[in-house]
Amino acid sequence: xxxxxxxxxxxxxxxxxxxxxxxxxxxxxxxxxxxxxxxxxxxxxxxxxxxxxxxxxxxxxxxxxxxxxxxxxxxxxxxxxxxxxxxxxxxxxxxxxxxxxxxxxxxxxxxxxxxxxxxxxxxxxxxxxxxxxxxxxxxxxxxxxxxxx
Amino acid sequence: xxxxxxxxxxxxxxxxxxxxxxxxxxxxxxxxxxxxxxxxxxxxxxxxxxxxxxxxxxxxxxxxxxxxxxxxxxxxxxxxxxxxxxxxxxxxxxxxxxxxxxxxxxxxxxxxxxxxxxxxxxxxxxxxxxxxxxxxxxxxxxxxxxxxx
Amino acid sequence: xxxxxxxxxxxxxxxxxxxxxxxxxxxxxxxxxxxxxxxxxxxxxxxxxxxxxxxxxxxxxxxxxxxxxxxxxxxxxxxxxxxxxxxxxxxxxxxxxxxxxxxxxxxxxxxxxxxxxxxxxxxxxxxxxxxxxxxxxxxxxxxxxxxxx
Amino acid sequence: xxxxxxxxxxxxxxxxxxxxxxxxxxxxxxxxxxxxxxxxxxxxxxxxxxxxxxxxxxxxxxxxxxxxxxxxxxxxxxxxxxxxxxxxxxxxxxxxxxxxxxxxxxxxxxxxxxxxxxxxxxxxxxxxxxxxxxxxxxxxxxxxxxxxx
Numbered sequence: 001x002x003x004x005x006x007x008x009x010x011x012x013x014x015x016x017x018x019x020x021x022x023x024x025x026x027x028x029x030x031x032x033x034x035x036x037x038x039x040x041x042x043x044x045x046x047x048x049x050x051x052x053x054x055x056x057x058x059x060x061x062x063x064x065x066x067x068x069x070x071x072x073x074x075x076x077x078x079x080x081x082x083x084x085x086x087x088x089x090x091x092x093x094x095x096x097x098x099x100x101x102x103x104x105x106x107x108x109x110x111x112x113x114x115x116x117x118x119x120x121x122x123x124x125x126x127x128x129x130x131x132x133x134x135x136x137x138x139x140x141x142x143x144x145x146x147x148x149x
Numbered sequence: 150x151x152x153x154x155x156x157x158x159x160x161x162x163x164x165x166x167x168x169x170x171x172x173x174x175x176x177x178x179x180x181x182x183x184x185x186x187x188x189x190x191x192x193x194x195x196x197x198x199x200x201x202x203x204x205x206x207x208x209x210x211x212x213x214x215x216x217x218x219x220x221x222x223x224x225x226x227x228x229x230x231x232x233x234x235x236x237x238x239x240x241x242x243x244x245x246x247x248x249x250x251x252x253x254x255x256x257x258x259x260x261x262x263x264x265x266x267x268x269x270x271x272x273x274x275x276x277x278x279x280x281x282x283x284x285x286x287x288x289x290x291x292x293x294x295x296x297x298x
Numbered sequence: 299x300x301x302x303x304x305x306x307x308x309x310x311x312x313x314x315x316x317x318x319x320x321x322x323x324x325x326x327x328x329x330x331x332x333x334x335x336x337x338x339x340x341x342x343x344x345x346x347x348x349x350x351x352x353x354x355x356x357x358x359x360x361x362x363x364x365x366x367x368x369x370x371x372x373x374x375x376x377x378x379x380x381x382x383x384x385x386x387x388x389x390x391x392x393x394x395x396x397x398x399x400x401x402x403x404x405x406x407x408x409x410x411x412x413x414x415x416x417x418x419x420x421x422x423x424x425x426x427x428x429x430x431x432x433x434x435x436x437x438x439x440x441x442x443x444x445x446x447x
Numbered sequence: 448x449x450x451x452x453x454x455x456x457x458x459x460x461x462x463x464x465x466x467x468x469x470x471x472x473x474x475x476x477x478x479x480x481x482x483x484x485x486x487x488x489x490x491x492x493x494x495x496x497x498x499x500x501x502x503x504x505x506x507x508x509x510x511x512x513x514x515x516x517x518x519x520x521x522x523x524x525x526x527x528x529x530x531x532x533x534x535x536x537x538x539x540x541x542x543x544x545x546x547x548x549x550x551x552x553x554x555x556x557x558x559x560x561x562x563x564x565x566x567x568x569x570x571x572x573x574x575x576x577x578x579x580x581x582x583x584x585x586x587x588x589x590x591x592x593x594x595x596x
Contacts, residue, residue: 208358
């Protein structure tokens, strides 16, 4: 399953190279992740209300083409791995009009309680996540690179 | 009393107009405010540990000259008003080398507890703040403008 | 004339007080301003392509209630003053569901060319702006405060 | 060669989980990278003045422990790979007092001219970079993970 959400670049997100600052793609990934959960499971606020947090353990981004002020971006988000207490999300950002690929990336997450302790997914929750799993274009590219490195 | 702290502009703080994005001066004001308290009273973390928060109720900024990537800025901070449950801070940001005035501004604050209820300053705390009061170049300019408007 | 645009709060915009960081309201104002121009005049990119920039000369914000993670905000934007080479915009941000007022503010702008020189509005452009003028709830409040100060 | 620079966490950099927002580590990496070049070669502004830009082509971060408001961080930066038109930097962020490891990461860069065309390093510049090369703790960890994956 893939969720799609649009976002328009604002000045706040650009830098003096006249392109989106490299850290701000992680904000776009956050938006994609939130909309994936809202669309297929439940909004993050529901989990937070129950004392569950999806902490970020790692992230990776590849920058293919720069995004610029006022560009309309499409953020595609997929769930690409599912462990007992962790999961991975994968992202593709493209220009809405030209379809040009802007960036790909991934984020790794661990399920934590309010005190920061790692939790295992409950069986029902894990089953509802499992049906959402996709292959990740980002991971496929990274694995190919690791093999040839 | 005035505290002075330096800060160098990074790419993250600039925008596609190749100058510091207008919102980011409020980050510089935050830094000035934190260092004022650290230097003359106590670090904010001490107040937070006691359940006290200095919420922002208003802010104003005048942009005199743009700051650019890698500029070294000097942030001057003053306490300019003191009420029973509120205070105002005033800021001046200048280029370190050229001394050119970059921006002036103010922030208004209310003392809150962890549940967001307004608190009065305790007598001792208010006395220790009172001796730090200065006139504000920013307020003087704003009042002059209000009179002539 | 008033333009309305919606925005959902993301984690990136919140801070450790669990509310939207005070500088980030200026990002919401930027979004409101861009949508006002897009709706009633032309997107900012059209002006930038012609070498025209609407620089920010001042800003003021009043924080009425905090906005929190995942809140849906409505940003209302008005053009409230028009000079020969400057203009002022006024903003109101409210919770979409509860209608509670979150913040009000203003930004002052000067028209600049690419070298940062102040330009006067051309007659046609000024006329097209003039018909969009509104009274500003934020300015009315500030003037009342200045009189009683 | 390794450069070290300190940074104190401000509210602007934290989020509603009361920790530093995951994207903001890339700001710390930017600071580390700028200080590495300033210390061992020349400030980025010198390259920009000559029309040279070090664009970011990829980035990766591992989050070991959260950083919190007012924490003092030490950012260590190394140059870990050098190609004909590209290089990689590696970063380690630790708490200044406790020495606890907060995050590790890398950024990949390409040398571009003002029109965004890829440039090869001139021979002298490449030689001056070559003597600065180090092994990367972040890359060593990633390679070990790729082997066992």
